[in-house]
Amino acid sequence: MTPAEIYRAAGADGVIVTLSAGGTIKATGEQSAVSRWRLALAEHKTEIVKLLTGQPGGPAATTPSNLPGWCRADCSFTESVDLPGEGPVPGCLRSGPDLEQWTRLEWLNGCPQRSGGRADR
Secondary structure: OOHHHHHHHHHHOOOEEEEOOOOOEEEEOOHHHHHHHHHHHHHOHHHHHHHHHOOOOOOOOOOOOOOOOOOOOOOOOEEEEEEOOOEEEEEEEEEEOOEEEEEEHHHEOOOHHHHOOOEOO
8 A cells, every 4th residue: 555545544444644743643543443554654654744744745735635434525614623732633613503613523423514413422
């Protein structure tokens, strides 16, 4: 697998890969999924950093290949929030007449805009 394929496959498996404050990569998600992808991600760390930053050798940084399979890349509700100690975390921003709520994508089991907002937690 290429680094981009590893990155996308890990994302489809629920692993959220982000840049850490130190400029390396950080993988979060269900521990078993993170463990499955840890070695492949580490072996291709340099290339995956390029993917995330849009450096030469990687696609544009706006390519959201770490999104779950059910999440559309062009969804206007997807928004990353810079969380202390974690860095950018992809989530879904839902708005209603009396509500604005951001939820981590890793906590959702489907699109809240299409499925009524069901979350795993």
